[in-house]
Amino acid sequence: MANEQVTVAEEHRGLVKEQFDDSLQQYQASNLGMWLFLATEVLFFGGLLASLTIYRYQYFHAFAIGSHFLSVFWGGTNTAVLICSSLTMALAVRAAQLSKRKDLIVFLVFTLCLGILFLFIKFGEEWHHEYLEGLAPGVNFTYHGPHAPHVELFMFFYFALTGLHALHMIVGCGILITLIILAARNRFKEHFTPVEIAGLYWHFVDIVWIFLYPLLYLLGGRFGH
Amino acid sequence: MTQEAPSSPSATAGFAHIERKRLYIAIWITLLCLTALTTAVAYVDLGGAWNTVVALLIAVGKASIVVLFFMHVRHVIERMIRVVIVAAIFFLALLIIITVADIATRGMLSSPHWLTPSFFLW
């Protein structure tokens, strides 16, 4: 069986850590560990999402006003960018599973580029713009229209949620760079667990954005108020 | 080694299921279409809270697709992972629902009829 060959190869090269019996146990443990970490992340973002929900429920109009300051074009573009990066990440994991080193490196580099593009749009285009517009709460907030305090609250949640998400993207990019270096050294030959774990993380960050996009940019509709 | 491995050995790498490339591409197109859809729907007034509901439903759909296919939960060996996912969503929902329920009922200061002692005593 091909399976057993893989197992033997991994154990032979010292890729199974000494606390594990075999590579299957190691694979399952790593997977479960990553999923538990993602569960933690759900609740970590969850504190912010719960607060957002409550204030949105109470100050719906103010939040809609705030939402209209955001750029649907750039938000939507970034959503597409992240979805593309998820595809390339999934293909990278597939390449690792098949021990195709060249494909793996190519797809990882693609993913990294898309991640950097996302961050560039986020900070360079959006945040920069919103800061100049005087929409950065606590730093430069000059909006004095109706519901000003609660519009500021919305903008705070926008910056907090996208900022926390961007932080996860930056960590993800760091992981990708590490993977690329290791892949170049041929460390993932018949040993794809690290790539798969990193993939889970990357897809999770994508999912967070899938929710942030409608919750922040499309809040309550864009058809005027 | 593993019983879960599909019949053809070429479809597995050790113990993980390998999806076809075509499936990933199809998922990718679906996700892009749903993104376009959710953006488009935001410009239509569906009335009341329906815009929010539809946007969230689409987001849940997209997230489920990512989890099932890109994150391989469809073929995951470790069944506990599904429990972990459900638990995370459940406890997040708990936090949000109970807190919102508090805020929503905070103004109701007098008890409804069915909660007063006289209701139970007559």
Added chain:
Amino acid sequence: MGTGNSIALSKPGEEYRVHYLNAKYGIKSWLLTTDHKRIAWLYFISTSFFFVIGGLAATFMRLNLVSPQGALVQPATYNKLFTMHGTIMIFFFLAPAVPTVLGNFLIPMMIGARDVAFPKLNLLSWYIFITAGATFLWCAISGGVATGWTFYTPLSSTYTNTHVISAAMAVFISGFSSILTGLNFIVTIHKMRAPGMTWFRLPLFIWALYATSIIFILAMPVIAITMALLVVERIFHVGIFDPALGGDPVLFQHLFWFFGHPEVYILILPSLGVISELIAAFSRRRVFGYEFVAFSSFAIAFISFLVWGHHMFVSGQSIYAGIFFSAMTMAVAIPSAVKVFNWIATLYKGSVALDAPMLYALGFIGLFTIGGLTGLYLASTGLDIFLHDTYFVVAHFHYIMVGGAIMGYMGGLHYWWPKMTGKRYPEHWARVAALIIFIGFNLTFGPQFILGVEGMPRRYATYPPKFQFLNIMSSAGASILAVGYLLPAIYLLWSIKYGPAAGPNPWGAKGLEWTTASPPPVHNFDVIPIVTEEAYAYGHEPAVVGSAAS
């Protein structure tokens, strides 16, 4: 680690054997270790250090309360003292103590594994913990914080001038240490069990730690993000929680207690697990209703996420939320009572041996029951309005946290001490200490129930003279309690150097950890055991006290 060297030197007459303590020497071999047993020692030393600091703060508080005008410190200092006491005891002693010391040491051994699933992550958890602790000490040195361990807004976000940011950052960081520990434990229990170690053969301590780890995973991230929001609000003056800026202070309480109540069960659940082990070992019986005790840990963990609003009955929360939270709080008494009744049923007709660990266990049952039942008083919405923020609350949660959690920790520490060090401590001294702790504890916190009912509010440096007698009683009890804690510190340390060798199984107890040598070899077992019997299989063979295992 000074102790490493002294343990390793075997006395003449003892055969020389390589074990986890003498396999490597030097400070580096400790600070860079990935051995779960050595990491347990790192945690033992650091949490004990924080216990002393937190205890010192409590000492100053009790000294101050000897006189109605405050005998020792200014009210502002008193505020800092109780904040320091609460924060350190909860985040840096109680929450990590049992899971990271006893849990770290025992989980792999109890399930028959060579180590935890992620040993490097385990070490990383400790470093994160140390970073968090250092951050809090820095906060204390730079002037302290005076918000109470609950950091309520808008006091913490706007009004206090004390060092909230560093304190909140310390709590934020410590959350990640606990998360990683919980993650590690869950994966270890799932994937690293020895052949034959089925779920229903696991010791109940493992079940309890599993439930605790679930709470770590689900509750800790919420406090982390809440503390982060608090820091942001304080720095940038954005109105997240401050009503003057458009925020909602009750939302802070929701987020805080969504973590805060499960946190209480993080403190008590591991000790509940320890007690199950002690009761079984010292009455030589399988724990009565094993499955019920196991699942009651899960029930407690689950319900603990549904009760948080019982801290907010007087915070302006909706009355319907109050009714819901009150009912759920009553419900959590059921699984807790299941445990107590099953322990008592285990004791019944068991051959009970009153060794020191068992004394702690029996003390635990009584004190935990009192703490739990007074919790039901506070869970009643009407009665809570009267008792809220009085010394009744203080007494209640100290019966759970000191009378429960620390008694369990002390019992467990004595029970597994021979395994950890390979040495026995002087048994009669240990019994005396257990008795002193029990008496001192009740003298300290018993009077506080009465003070609370009479209306003395908590968190004040001064009080009306009519409360003085009971306060002096409480302070006297605290000094007895301090003696009770000092004794084990002395004789346990003494035993490391001078104690007689323990042998693999000094209690004649069941469980995989007792089948390996004391102290255990580096990878716990020379051969990974194959488990063929249930947990606590006493009675399959005549109970013989002394070393039975080979």
